[in-house]
Amino acid sequence: MKYIDKLRNSGLRPTKQRLQICEVLFDTEKTFHFTINDLEKKIKKQVSNKISLATIYNTVHAFEKKGYLKQIPINSNQTYFDTNISDHHHFYDLKDEKLIDLEHSDVGPINILKKIDGKKIKSVEVLVKLED
């Protein structure tokens, strides 16, 4: 089905757990931001069998390594992930502790004038903190 090839092509065996996690993560109208704790709850709701927490961690890290998920740089006691892997930015609402997507097109072009010898830019991420 839908995710079997995706996983196979990444060198990941399409196990029952991984396919179920794919459904929770990617069978949605909209992309979303989540912590492992959020995802664990979503899985409990949507998946009949139990998936261990260790497997959730393993899978999220495997998917991140393959580029199917992105980590969002933010100061929190929990790591935030994003199913939106496009080149985009974020608002962070300090009061509600919620992330909001900020599309590339919603931010004027960013020009990094400083160069670091022997290094090249891998990504440019903007975090806009919001208050009331």
Place this chain on the structure above:
Amino acid sequence: MKYIDKLRNSGLRPTKQRLQICEVLFDTEKTFHFTINDLEKKIKKQVSNKISLATIYNTVHAFEKKGYLKQIPINSNQTYFDTNISDHHHFYDLKDEKLIDLEHSDVGPINILKKIDGKKIKSVEVLVKLED
């Protein structure tokens, strides 16, 4: 002396420990980035008496709240702080796990076109990840 008024004006008692931590943090030619673990080591080297880890945490958080330190949004198992409290950005060298300042002037003007109702922008921070 130098930091007593600074602390008093913030409503913080100028204790021996706080003054010593001020010296470690602010009596430097250049600003720097650090984790609590980094700071603990620096203090051990530069301060004769012992300062407990709890006090280091308390002090860093107090200074951050007063605006004498900034937290840097980055994904790491440890929280990074910055003695440079100017409005600036960062390179993050993924290999060396080092932060490098990117002055406001080294980044073209950033224009956030999207508005969120009832919220105003508190800060705009750019993180530029570097690879070889």
Place this chain on the structure above:
DNA sequence: TGCTAGTTTATAATGATTCTAAAAAGGTGT
């Protein structure tokens, strides 16, 4: 139907950070 490497799992370990509550120190007024 085996075989083997990859995967899942319960559980333990790790480690940064926060909490606790008692002792110490700062500030103020006498």
Place this chain on the structure above:
DNA sequence: ACACCTTTTTAGAATCATTATAAACTAGCA
């Protein structure tokens, strides 16, 4: 200097997200 009250420091315990462990399970393949 002293008493008094509040803030701060401190050692140690607790918390909790994350990672490690190692045994059981499974996907893919001969």
